[in-house]
Amino acid sequence: MSEIYDAIIIGGGHNGLTHAAYLARAGKKVLVLERRHIVGGAAVTEEIYPGFKYSACSYVVSLLRPEVIRELNLANFGLAIVPLDSTFTPLPEGNYLARWGDHDKTRREIMRHSPVDAEAYEQFGKLMHQLAMMVKPILATVPPDVTSLHPRELFKLLSLARHFRKSGGRLLYHMTKLMTMSSADFLSEWFETEVLKATMSASGIIGTFLGPRSPGTAYVLLHHYVGEIDATFRSWGWVRGGMGNVSQSIAASAQRHGAEIRTRAAVARVLVKSGKVAGGRALPFRSGICKRRDEH
Ligand SMILES: Cc1cc2nc3c(=O)[nH]c(=O)nc-3n(C[C@H](O)[C@H](O)[C@H](O)COP(=O)(O)OP(=O)(O)OC[C@H]3O[C@@H](n4cnc5c(N)ncnc54)[C@H](O)[C@@H]3O)c2cc1C
Numbered sequence: 001m002s003e004i005y006d007a008i009i010i011g012g013g014h015n016g017l018t019h020a021a022y023l024a025r026a027g028k029k030v031l032v033l034e035r036r037h038i039v040g041g042a043a044v045t046e047e048i049y050p051g052f053k054y055s056a057c058s059y060v061v062s063l064l065r066p067e068v069i070r071e072l073n074l075a076n077f078g079l080a081i082v083p084l085d086s087t088f089t090p091l092p093e094g095n096y097l098a099r100w101g102d103h104d105k106t107r108r109e110i111m112r113h114s115p116v117d118a119e120a121y122e123q124f125g126k127l128m129h130q131l132a133m134m135v136k137p138i139l140a141t142v143p144p145d146v147t148s149l150h151p152r153e154l155f156k157l158l159s160l161a162r163h164f165r166k167s168g169g170r171l172l173y174h175m176t177k178l179m180t181m182s183s184a185d186f187l188s189e190w191f192e193t194e195v196l197k198a199t200m201s202a203s204g205i206i207g208t209f210l211g212p213r214s215p216g217t218a219y220v221l222l223h224h225y226v227g228e229i230d231a232t233f234r235s236w237g238w239v240r241g242g243m244g245n246v247s248q249s250i251a252a253s254a255q256r257h258g259a260e261i262r263t264r265a266a267v268a269r270v271l272v273k274s275g276k277v278a279g280g281r282a283l284p285f286r287s288g289i290c291k292r293r294d295e296h
Contacts, residue, residue, distance in 0.1 A: 005031045008279065010267045013041025014064075017250040017261075021072050024257035032251075032259060035266030038244075039251050042207070045244025055243040058207065060084055062227025062236040064246060065140060077249035077256070081229055081237035089199045097195045101235065113193045120190050125225075131175055132225040134167045139226070178218045186218035 007023050009016045012034030023030045038044060042057040061081055069079065089097045097113065099106045103125070111118040144156035164172060177186060183204025187197045201212035204220045211217075229235045239245050251261055269281040 003031070005029050007031070008033065010270070011035075011041065012039035012247075012251070012261060012263070014043040014247045014250055016041075017247055017254055018068060018072070020259040020261070021250055021254035021257060024254050024259035025072075030254070030259040032254070032261045033265040033267050034261065034263045037263050039261060039263060040244050040247030043243040043246045045242030053242055055239070058243050059238075060236045061239055061243065061246060062229060063223060066228060067140070072250060072253040074246075074249040074253060077252040078241070078245055079249040080240040080245075082240060083229060084236040084238055087199065089195055091195060097193075097199055099199070110193070110196060113196065114191075117191045117193045117196055121196075124190050127174060128222065128225040130171055131178060131222055134164070134171055134175065135222065136226060137163065178222060180215060181218040182213045182215050183217040183221055184212040186221070 006028035007019075007030050009020050009030065009032045012020075012032045016032055016034075017039060020030045020032045032039070038046070044056050045053050046056045048054050048056065069075070083101065085101045087099045091097070098109050100109070107118050107121060110121050138160065142156075144160060145153045146157065148154075164175075167175075183201045184197065186204075187200050191197050191200075198212075200221065201217075203224045204217040205212055205214075206220065208214070208217060208220060224236070227236065229237045241248075255261060267281070270277055271279040271281060
């Protein structure tokens with residue numbers, strides 16, 4: 001079996017599916033090969049115990065870009081996001097720390113633990129918002145190829161340097177700290193309350209397989225200030241039906257535009273011809289070779 005495609009996407013995680021949907025929308029013949037029985041990767045809903053469905057890995061959404069939701073028409077394919085209003089950290093002696101969507105309510109709650117931290121939380125929030133605004137414009141841009149001397153790539157690199165320079169020394173200083181420090185160390189420079197630091201540190205390690213004292217995790221904290229839901233910055237939400245519905249809605253959008261999605265189709269080898277990707281070889285249980293169109 002040999003079939004011809006413009007693009008073959010290895011892995012049906014929500015990023016692969018998004019690529020498939022955009023390429024299919026652009027009129028390309030697209031194939032997604034996913035090794036599991038279900039698409040979604042880490043954004044997946046699975047019935048772990050009979051009768052109970054879980055977001056098996058990632059569990060909250062905020063970073064899915066609004067333009068992707070809009071352009072792929074995801075609401076029409078079943079995506080519904082419910083705002084996540086609060087978090088709650090219980091303490092052994094019966095006390096707790098709650099954080100709310102309402103900033104002033106959270107401030108009053110932190111004040112119960114430490115008036116110093118309540119004030120610092122205000123300043124911290126402002127700084128993180130400024131840093132988030134600094135990185136936001138580059139989220140949807142194609143990164144420059146730093147190995148290329150092509151004028152187009154050099155220009156992109158120069159524009160990026162200009163963008164960061166324009167932000168000023170103070171923000172660059174904090175950005176450098178954020179990019180290099182651990183979330184525990186970074187937060188300890190701002191706050192004294194252990195439960196607040198612990199709760200916020202958790203945001204720095206999600207999905208990283210690192211601990212809160214690992215360098216680099218401070219940057220992950222910024223994710224919690226970059227996202228948005230329905231034009232509300234910093235807000236996070238639950239997906240109705242679990243995170244799998246993010247992936248399922250993108251998959252449905254991709255399929256509506258003609259993309260083909262195969263599950264239980266692990267790619268064993270990428271076929272390369274004259275230094276260019278020519279296709280992929282699936283594992284035996286889904287035999288066959290898929291070829292890229294320009295290699296036919
Ligand atoms: C524990 C955890 C919690 C997280 N929580 C959140 C959260 O709450 N909110 C959030 O926004 N982000 C969260 N993240 C991060 C987010 O889930 C990931 O960044 C995102 O899912 C990555 O998507 P992806 O499509 O790039 O890759 P993946 O989701 O990893 O998908 C890759 C896909 O490729 C398939 N694949 C791999 N190799 C092959 C092959 N050879 N052939 C065919 N298929 C192959 C895999 O089976 C998989 O389906 C979390 C991550 C983890 C690990």
